[in-house]
Amino acid sequence: MSAPTTAAAKHRAEEKPLSKAEKARLSEGKRAERRLGWLLCAPAAIVMLGVAGYPILYSVWLSLQRYDLKFPDDREFVGLSNYVTVLSNQYWWTAFGVTMLITVVTVVVELVLGMALAVIMHRTLVGRGIVRTAALIPYGIVTVVAAFSWRYAWTPGTGYLANLFSDSAPLTERASSLAIIMLAEIWKTTPFMALLLMAGLALVPEDLLKAAAMDGATAWQRFTKVMLPVMKPAILVALLFRTLDAFRVFDNIYVLTAGANETSSVSMLAYNNLIKGLNLGIGSTMSVLIFLTVAIIAFVFVKLFGTAAPGSSDEGRR
Amino acid sequence: MRKTRRTARAGVVAAAMALLTPLAACGGDEGGTPTINLYYAPEQNLQKVVDDCNAEAAGRYRISYQVLPRGADDQRVQMVRRLAAEDDGMDVLGLDITWTQEFASADWILEWTGDNKAQAEQGTLAGPLASAEYEDKLYAAPKNTNVQLLWYRTDLVQQPPTTWDQMIQQALELKGQGKPYQVITMGAQYEGLVVLYNTIVASAGGHILDDDGTEAVFDQGAVRGLEILQKFASAGVTSPSFTNSIEDDARLQFQGGNAAFELNWPFVYPAMQEGAPDLAAKVKWARYPGVDASTPSKVTIGGYNLAVSRYSKHPEEAFDAALCLRDAEHQKFSAINDGVPPTIESVYSDPEMAKAYPMKDTILEELRDPANRPLSPAYQNISTVMSATLSPPASISPEQTAKELRGSIQDALESKGVLP
Numbered sequence: 001m002s003a004p005t006t007a008a009a010k011h012r013a014e015e016k017p018l019s020k021a022e023k024a025r026l027s028e029g030k031r032a033e034r035r036l037g038w039l040l041c042a043p044a045a046i047v048m049l050g051v052a053g054y055p056i057l058y059s060v061w062l063s064l065q066r067y068d069l070k071f072p073d074d075r076e077f078v079g080l081s082n083y084v085t086v087l088s089n090q091y092w093w094t095a096f097g098v099t100m101l102i103t104v105v106t107v108v109v110e111l112v113l114g115m116a117l118a119v120i121m122h123r124t125l126v127g128r129g130i131v132r133t134a135a136l137i138p139y140g141i142v143t144v145v146a147a148f149s150w151r152y153a154w155t156p157g158t159g160y161l162a163n164l165f166s167d168s169a170p171l172t173e174r175a176s177s178l179a180i181i182m183l184a185e186i187w188k189t190t191p192f193m194a195l196l197l198m199a200g201l202a203l204v205p206e207d208l209l210k211a212a213a214m215d216g217a218t219a220w221q222r223f224t225k226v227m228l229p230v231m232k233p234a235i236l237v238a239l240l241f242r243t244l245d246a247f248r249v250f251d252n253i254y255v256l257t258a259g260a261n262e263t264s265s266v267s268m269l270a271y272n273n274l275i276k277g278l279n280l281g282i283g284s285t286m287s288v289l290i291f292l293t294v295a296i297i298a299f300v301f302v303k304l305f306g307t308a309a310p311g312s313s314d315e316g317r318r
Numbered sequence: 319m320r321k322t323r324r325t326a327r328a329g330v331v332a333a334a335m336a337l338l339t340p341l342a343a344c345g346g347d348e349g350g351t352p353t354i355n356l357y358y359a360p361e362q363n364l365q366k367v368v369d370d371c372n373a374e375a376a377g378r379y380r381i382s383y384q385v386l387p388r389g390a391d392d393q394r395v396q397m398v399r400r401l402a403a404e405d406d407g408m409d410v411l412g413l414d415i416t417w418t419q420e421f422a423s424a425d426w427i428l429e430w431t432g433d434n435k436a437q438a439e440q441g442t443l444a445g446p447l448a449s450a451e452y453e454d455k456l457y458a459a460p461k462n463t464n465v466q467l468l469w470y471r472t473d474l475v476q477q478p479p480t481t482w483d484q485m486i487q488q489a490l491e492l493k494g495q496g497k498p499y500q501v502i503t504m505g506a507q508y509e510g511l512v513v514l515y516n517t518i519v520a521s522a523g524g525h526i527l528d529d530d531g532t533e534a535v536f537d538q539g540a541v542r543g544l545e546i547l548q549k550f551a552s553a554g555v556t557s558p559s560f561t562n563s564i565e566d567d568a569r570l571q572f573q574g575g576n577a578a579f580e581l582n583w584p585f586v587y588p589a590m591q592e593g594a595p596d597l598a599a600k601v602k603w604a605r606y607p608g609v610d611a612s613t614p615s616k617v618t619i620g621g622y623n624l625a626v627s628r629y630s631k632h633p634e635e636a637f638d639a640a641l642c643l644r645d646a647e648h649q650k651f652s653a654i655n656d657g658v659p660p661t662i663e664s665v666y667s668d669p670e671m672a673k674a675y676p677m678k679d680t681i682l683e684e685l686r687d688p689a690n691r692p693l694s695p696a697y698q699n700i701s702t703v704m705s706a707t708l709s710p711p712a713s714i715s716p717e718q719t720a721k722e723l724r725g726s727i728q729d730a731l732e733s734k735g736v737l738p
Binding site for chain 2: 066067068069070071072074085086089091092172259260264269272273275276277278279281282
């Protein structure tokens with residue numbers, strides 16, 4: 001997910017100055033161009049339909065059935081009753097609350113830290129390559145591997161962090177477990193946020209900053225009055241991607257607590273019901289609900305905040 | 319430059335060969351001896367049993383032992399995922415006894431019939447055998463069983479308790495005298511807590527499910543079980559980390575010397591002889607405490623069954639291989655070398671068993687009158703729901719908890735339940 005995202009962000013950044021000139025030239029052949037565009041997109045669109053559209057429709061179909069691999073003979077169509085079961089269940093809402101909390105806290109903290117990191121990476125003059133590489137290392141580590149090292153670090157007896165703070169086992173209590181999960185998430189994905197924001201920083205023309213400095217703007221004013229407004233589209237894209245990602249948090253929780261002490265996220269719950277419980281009906285219902293939540297988040301970002309998803313029309317991009 | 323490129327190319331070819339060779343080896347059973355893939359939990363000396371069976375088969379089949387992950391959940395998930403995809407690369411499956419009904423109901427394992435069935439049943443203890451049946455048909459051959467005992471300190475306890483009330487009473491008396499008094503067992507939110515509760519319910523003559531395994535009943539005995547569990551957890555006789563303990567934690571707590579009693583599997587005894595020999599000299603065993611003084615306890619059994627995958631390409635050889643792996647001779651070998659108690663009764667009277675299992679008479683006494691966990695395809699869900707509801711045991715309120723469990727377990731049986 002990260003590679004195309006950053007590529008797209010960079011691409012947008014570089015392409016922008018060209019687009020006006022191009023627009024005039026293209027207007028007459030627009031129809032033909034558009035048809036060609038569709039044709040060129042077709043293979044990718046068909047592949048997307050096959051690998052994403054079909055599974056989504058299939059889960060919706062499964063979510064409308066009583067379908068439990070343990071009882072293959074009892075398979076039947078039950079309408080929306082699985083949705084009633086899940087939406088009236090306290091485990092689901094607990095997990096939903098936990099997921100929301102993790103999403104909001106991690107995304108906010110990542111935005112602040114990511115911005116600082118992006119500015120540092122952008123402004124570094126000496127050893128730019130080394131600075132950028134060092135900042136990106138956490139993102140390069142496999143999440144499960146990183147999660148294991150966090151787990152051992154917080155386990156009394158094997159870990160340095162557990163002994164540092166107290167003698168208790170922080171991963172056996174709810175509040176401290178959630179804090180550790182969020183810490184691990186933030187540590188891991190702040191570089192990704194920084195990378196997206198750095199692409200936005202490249203959008204800020206150097207002349208504009210110099211002009212502002214000339215007019216007597218302080219560094220903070222230049223940051224809030226010049227850089228942030230220009231970067232707004234990039235910030236919104238970064239927030240959108242991170243929010244969608246954070247909402248699906250799974251691996252850190254799976255390794256750190258396995259959902260004990262009510263630390264399950266909605267993805268963990270879906271996994272437990274699908275893979276461990278073999279209940280395709282209930283599990284698919286949860287997957288569909290997660291999909292819908294993610295869709296709503298994306299809708300809110302795109303329509304209300306005017307975030308431009310990469311590849312959307314020029315008007316949206318601005 | 320040229321040379322490096324050639325070296326690089328040679329490297330790529332070598333890497334490709336390395337990747338392809340194991341695949342070639344996998345496909346190589348078409349012509350000659352069929353390979354029977356045995357998927358089983360890690361067991362240190364099982365490979366020796368496999369080698370032995372391969373020698374006995376004299377070319378009819380060759381068993382290849384594929385070691386599953388150590389965690390029970392991971393073992394089940396791997397097998398379940400592959401069986402749901404109709405993977406034909408698995409032949410003999412090592413199932414925890416509580417998975418057998420689930421796999422049978424899902425139509426993933428073959429029924430045992432005729433001669434194979436007769437051989438699997440011959441001399442096998444009734445309790446373990448019942449764990450391998452589903453809807454009155456046999457779906458697996460019990461490979462090994464297991465059962466918990468009461469371990470107690472002879473320097474503190476003259477007469478081992480026969481009921482929970484007595485045990486709690488004795489512990490409180492020892493506490494009053496300022497002596498080691500704790501009763502150690504597993505109380506974390508996991509399968510071990512369900513095993514503890516199941517034993518108490520069975521000893522009280524209660525039922526969690528009805529006899530068909532299709533209805534959640536939670537009768538008087540089951541409520542009684544909740545009362546006893548709650549009383550035990552809140553009587554001040556457990557260790558402080560009771561609600562966080564699994565098997566090995568319990569073993570270490572007892573070895574720590576603050577306890578008078580321990581309810582745990584037999585592995586603790588050899589481990590204690592190694593880890594705390596002075597203490598081990600003072601420790602003896604007795605039958606697990608019951609509920610009423612007049613009725614002996616019925617203790618929950620554990621263990622593994624061997625089943626044959628429906629998608630096996632060589633089912634006939636797979637049945638033979640499974641029978642060989644669990645025959646009396648090999649059960650004795652595994653019992654002595656890997657500490658897994660046999661399911662064939664006659665093995666216990668073998669003179670070689672006496673040295674490795676000084677407690678074998680008590681084990682056998684419990685095994686002749688045991689309790690199974692609810693025999694239902696939905697056991698995994700039932701167990702998850704039960705351990706979540708029973709934890710922590712001190713905050714059980716019997717009638718209320720029973721009502722709650724009755725509802726959530728009925729939901730699990732009807733695929734309507736949501737797992738935490």
